[in-house]
Amino acid sequence: MTTKNQDHANKVGAMSTATQEPYLKPLLRTSKAFYVSVVLAALVLALGLYAFYLQLTLGHVVTGLGIISAGGVTYGIYIAFAIYFIGISFAGISTSAAVRLLGLEKYKPITRMAELLTVVALILGATSILVDLGNPLEAPIFFTLYGRLTSPFFYTFSVVMAGYLWASLVYIFLSGRRDAATVRERAPRFKWFYRLWSWRYDFTSEVIQRHEKALWVLSLAILPVLVMAHSFLGYVFGLEGGRPGWYSAIQAPAFVVIAGASGISALIIIAAIVRKVFGFKEQISLDVFRGLSNFVGVSVAAYLYFMASEAYTGLYAGLANEEAVYQAIYFGAYAPIAWFAVASFIAAFLMIFAMFLRKKYSLTWIVVAAVLVNLASIAVRYIIVVPSQTNGMMLPWYTVGTYSPNWVEWSVMAGLFALGYLLYTAVVKIFPIVELPHEASAGDRR
Amino acid sequence: MKMAKRLAMVIDLARCIGCQTCAIACKLENNVSLGLSWNRVFTIGGPTIDTPKGQYPDLSMYHITLACQHCERPVCVQVCPTGATYQREDGLCLIDYDRCIGCRYCLASCPYSTRTFNYREPQQIPDFPIGNPDVQPRKAGVVEKCTFCVHRVDKGILNPACVEVCPARARFFGDLNDPESQVSRLIAERNGYQLLPEAGRIPKVYFLPPRRKGYS
Amino acid sequence: MGQQRAQIIMEISRRHFLELAGAATAVGVAASVLESAKAAPFVPAVLDTSQAASPQVVEQIFHGVCAPNDWSGCKLLVHVLDGKLVRTARGPLPDSRYDRICLRGLTHVERVYHPDRLRYPMKRAGERGEGKWERISWDEAINTIATKLSEIRDKYDSKAVAFLPASGYYGYLNGSYGAVIRFANIFGGTYGEGALDSATPLGVQQVLGGPYDGQGNEAADLANARLIIVWGSNLTESNLQNWHFVADALDNGAKLIVVDPNFTITASRADLWVPVRPGSDAALALSMINVIIEESLYDGDFVASYTVGPFLVNQDTGLFLREKDVKSNGSDKYMVWDSAAGGAVPYDGTGSRPVLTGSYTIGGLSCKPAFQMLWDHTGEYSPDNVSKITDVQPETIRMLAREYATRKPATIYWGFGIDRYYYGDMIGRAIATLAGLTGNIGKLGATPCGGFGGATLISSPVNFGAWVTPTEGRMSNLNNLLLFDAIEKGEPYPIKAAYISNSNYVVTFPNQRKILEDLFPKLDFIAVADFSMSDTAKQADIVLPVTTWFENDDLVPSMHVHIMLQQKAIDPLYECRSDLAIFSMLAEKLGFGEHFNKPAEDYIRLLLDTQELRDRGITYESLKKDGAFRVPPEPHIPFRDGKFDTPSGRIEFYNETIMSRSTAGTELEHKLPVFLPPIEASPDNPLSSKYPLVFCQPGSKFRVHTQYFNIPWLGEIDPYPTVDISPSDAEARGIRDGDAVEVFNDRGSVQLTAKVSNGIRPGMVSIARGWTKQQFLAGASQTLIADYRNPLTLNCSFFDTRVEVRKV
Secondary structure, three states: OOHHHHHHHHHHHOOOHHHHHHHHHHHHOOOHHHHHHHHHHHHHHHHHHHHHHHHHHHOHHHOOOOOHHHOOOOOOHHHHHHHHHHHHOHHHHHHHHHHHHHOOHHHHHHHHHHHHHHHHHHHHHHHHHHHHOOOOOOHHHHHHHHOOOOOHHHHHHHHHHHHHHHHHHHHHHHHHHHHHHHHOOOOOOOHHHHHHHOOOOOOOHHHHHHHHHHHHHHHHHHHHHHHHHHHHHHHHHHOOOOOOOOOOOOHHHHHHHHHHHHHHHHHHHHHHHHHHHHOOOOOOOHHHHHHHHHHHHHHHHHHHHHHHHHHHHHHHHOOHHHHHHHHHHHHOOOHHHHHHHHHHHHHHHHHHHHHHHHOOOOHHHHHHHHHHHHHHHHHHHHHHHOHHHHOOOOOOOOOOOOOOOOHHHHHHHHHHHHHHHHHHHHHHHHOOOOOOOOOOOOOOOO | OOOOOOEEEEEEOOOOOOOOHHHHHHHHHOOOOOOOOOOEEEEEOOOOOOOOEEEOOEEEOEEEEEOOOOOOOOHHHHHOOOOOEEEOOOOOEEEOOOOOOOOOHHHHHOOOOOOEEOOOOOOOOOOOOOOOOOOOOOOOOOEEOOOOOHHHHHOOOOOOHHHHHOOOOOEEEEEOOOOOOHHHHHHHHOOOEOOOHHHOOOOOEEEEOOOOOOOO | OHHHHHHHHHHHHHHHHHHHHHHOOHHHHHHHHHOOOOOOOOOOOOOOOHHHHOOOOOOEEEEEEEOOOOOOOEEEEEEEEOOEEEEEEEOOOOOHHHOOOOOOHHHHHHHHOOOOEOOOOEEEOOOOOOOOEEEOOHHHHHHHHHHHHHHHHHHOOHHHEEEOOOOOOOOOOOOOOOHHHHHHHHHOOEEEEOOOOOHHHHHHHHHHEOOOOOOOOEHHHHHHOOEEEEEOOOHHHHOHHHHHHHHHHHHOOOEEEEEOOOOOHHHHOOOEEEOOOOOOHHHHHHHHHHHHHHOOOOOHHHHHHHEOOOOEEEOOOOOEOEHHHHOOOOOOOEEEEEOOOOEEEEOOOOOOOOOOOOOEEEOOEEEEEHHHHHHHHHHHHOHHHHHHHHOOOHHHHHHHHHHHHHOOOEEEEEOOOOOOOOOHHHHHHHHHHHHHHHOOOOEOOEEOOOOOEOOOOOOOOOOHHHHHOOOOOOOEEEEHHHHHHHHHHOOOOOOOEEEEEOOOHHHHOOOHHHHHHHHHHHOOEEEEEEOEOOOOHHHOOEEEEEOOHHHOOEEEOOOOOEEEEEOOOOOOOOOOEOHHHHHHHHHHHHOOHHHOOOOHHHHHHHHOOOHHHHHHOOOHHHHHHHOEEEOOOOOOOOOOOOOOEOOOOOEOOOOOOOOOOOOOOHHHOOOOOOOOOOOOOOOOOHHHHOOOEEEEOOOOOOOEOOEOOOOHHHHHHOOOOEEEEOHHHHHHOOOOOOOEEEEEOOOOEEEEEEEEOOOOOOOEEEEOOOOOHHHOOEEOHHHHOOOOOOOOOOOOOOOOOEEEEEEO
């Protein structure tokens, strides 16, 4: 490198300590409360691991799952949460890609949070599926060697998720190198990690430009992957002609929309927490939340439309068994869950719409709406997965089934949430979760 | 796909008396674990087993048995992520237990709900393997179902166990590709029908309708 | 099939060779006889040497029989791998129409290796029925039993020891007609017999003659019928092995009529279901007779030629008119009226057809042909009258009668549903009469007793006498109902000990409370031999663990036309011994061991040692190849020659003398069949206000009486006892399907789960047989039933019972 470039690089890279300080706060200071939360999460994770161990050694008989033809349910909360997790993974790349492609600079501070959410959510989603399998230890090998492309189960839970995850990791890697390079001297620990990450990153404009270009192309490429990912997840259910309630062309688009609503809502919640805990009031402006909540509002409205259309069609003209499923969902055993979801969606939408009309946004209400949307999303996943198995028999001689998840299943799910918390906070403690502001240099693309 | 053979089963509901012998024969032959069932008898009548519908004395009841339909266009084969479920040239839909990862997608997809899953290690009395020693044993975590007694078909003993034992002589097995086979003739002569034809799976288990009773 | 046969021949001839080699040594003989009376394990005679030769799995296949009760006797192929039973399969018979197996016969692996099997002899270590046991050795068990039997013999009489088998197994060696009779004959004990399923057969015998249950065409003949009336039988559950014959008939255009108060699976297959009031069957049959006669649908030629119809009856004495009654030095020949001659003539089979009707005075004696008497007698049984008794529409009764008389050949397939009422004999007489009137007997497709003809259990060419009576026959037979009095009151003589094998006595017989509280306490000693801890075994002083059928050699008759070989396929499990081995040990102790010191094979050879079988080339060797032989030539159609084993040689729908199993009062001696209201089930019974529901206890396809009660595969489908009740009766009592309820009357009670079924007749409830006390929520169904004694029939009338049901 020439001296001139070196100077420039140094100048660009040598951000003032004062500027960096707030962004490095998570790395530098750890509260006692945090340690307590980690211990608690570890305990919950241990419980989840124990429950999983029981399941591994004794078989799925320890769960509340059963056989459909014997009045049980074979896809329960493992699968419901799996698709919920994969759903909220929408948040990451979509945000980053939109920001990059549409030049929505104000959202830049939350893009890394979003990307991390995607990665963690996909990991949890994949784990959730693995936990559900009868033979989880050999599954990854068989998927690789024998995977069949006619199976939505295969291509969604492997190709799509792997591709999505891999693309997200590459995206994080590329977009994070700059910050890695910036903080590598200041970071209190794991210096080798930042050095490795930012190896050969020297703040020259060519390097920056190369990265920006790559990220732009990746953003463009990732959008169809995003749509594919959630659509295919929908096809896992939508292509099932033999399962009334699942079989519907609407599953694919609906899954994309709910992914958007729940993913961005999850992002809202995380961003709000990060903002509060680490004092990022300036860095993450309220305007960011306004934009995110508007998106949530629109996607919730769209999803309500999908729900209504599905229910109306099923109840009006569904074949006997299909109507039975919707009857059970809205007027039968699942009515409390279904109407809770609908009410929560409507409430969330109204909250956001009210704020929109009054042009006055309150972070509290936005977060409340986001929480409602997430709870409703979980409920909605449950009523997508379960009622079709208890009430959706095509042959008329079966009796209605029942399902009650037991402590093993809840423990495993709790363990997964704990794992997600631990993974997420681990990264937050290691790497600046909010992108450091970088001075404009000649080569930056804006 | 044009198959070399289309092995099919015909069940005469005019003769079936719901005696459950076929259900038990299958359990024995294939050493099916306690708690699992490949072949089941349903009562078409009242809400519980062997009860009729209607009001005394205007009552009616008949029985039907259900196991894997060995469809020509099987959903299970389509949706299996690892290809553990596959279809053979002679029309049998089978499972390679060594490749099954227990995702149960096939179980959830089957319109007839005829598949079952080993939620734990197979259990039976006595504690040593029973049944036909040619049957492949299963383990916890894999899906299983009726195989049309592939081990007997492959040995040239054509009839599956359930067909062999039926005390009512109500079950038949053979090749639909042969128009002179008993199954082909029975279907043609007695208006054999399939279950859920609208699902488009082209099942290969046919039923002969229950008797038209009464004095007319 | 050829492959299988070859394998059997291979294995069996190899086995035979080794057996001969083994039997050549004295030790071998002793060992095989007493089946290791010492602790040394039995050396198996069969060795699968092919295992060493190749790594391929080779099963050994043995001949076997599934014979849990007289009704079936299905031929099995018993597959053994590494000395363990791995499956039982349907086996081939010489007459392959009788090849069959049912759901229960497929569960023997679970039965043989059931964890609850009795493993060693035990003696009671508390009060009877308390359930406390102490393990003892065979020596001690046999010594105890022998000592006790000797004591009782010395103190009272050898008759005071009762041997009480039922229908658990019918192998000639180990079954109810086996070594137990040989032993009882030498010891001089009492054999509890009958009182089960024997009222309707008595009625049939009254009319047609012949042995018990011996009047029917063989089961395969059902396929030849154009009409089958199933009466009081749910054959699709209790004789499901016969169904395919009925299905064949239906496929050929035959009609099926089912007479049953409840809508069973059999009824669901019928062209016409006649929902008759329970216990009123005789009235229905008599009404059919009335219609057939009134509408001239009877076969006049047949009645004239083969029944007592034309025989003149002296109206004063009620006896048939004989030649000697009207002519001095006349013969015993029956008199008929010859219209051509214008007078009564002795009947000798020649001449014109004798008249069936009219009223005549011969030699001052007022006489009528028996047929006229039947006509007069059934006048009160017109469809309109009977409709109220039977709750069947008059038009249905007429249709039933017309069909039976015109759609020929017609078979009546009756079952013990009609037998289990106090007057169960009457329906038997009426059914046999119907056959006689219409000529539906002695022909292909026509019999009044469809489903169980040609039974080798009833009529067998084996050397039974030599087997069961090696010396003099000192056994006393006593009807099982009369036996209650012998135990309780010492009448006609005291019974002080019971040896129970092949029986679940306390569940088989009625009035369980009486058995447990009044009878058993009076017995000084009770020994029970069984392979599971049945409700009866729980009451024993000594319990002996018996081998299952697959652990012994035996020769087995059945209710179809074959006698079959049971081969020892596996070694006895645990310390179990066969019934033959047990009697052998007892005989040894009691001093007549010389009659029980041969191996099972020798006794089988003894049984097969008759001229008839020798002529047919049937030997133990040939049986080891073929597995079975058919006894009666095909087709087995009794009475084809028109000869009946009655005093007159004809169908006696009119009887001079009434067969009776004890001294009955003359009021029970009806010369023509009548309808008598059931003693308890009748709606006119005063109990009907307190106990409005009539009880029945049908057989179930999941059990055979009380066998198979604990088989897991069967329990997956039929997990717990239920009382089937109609929706109207359930609703009136606030009972919903699945509720816990109590069924009770003055005699006892049982608690179990309610099953609401549209098929149950309002006013009836039904609890399937075979559950063990532990499986009920409380109580036992056998406590509900009375031990009524009809002195004529001396038959248990299980269904003549009234109960009430309430929610608990």
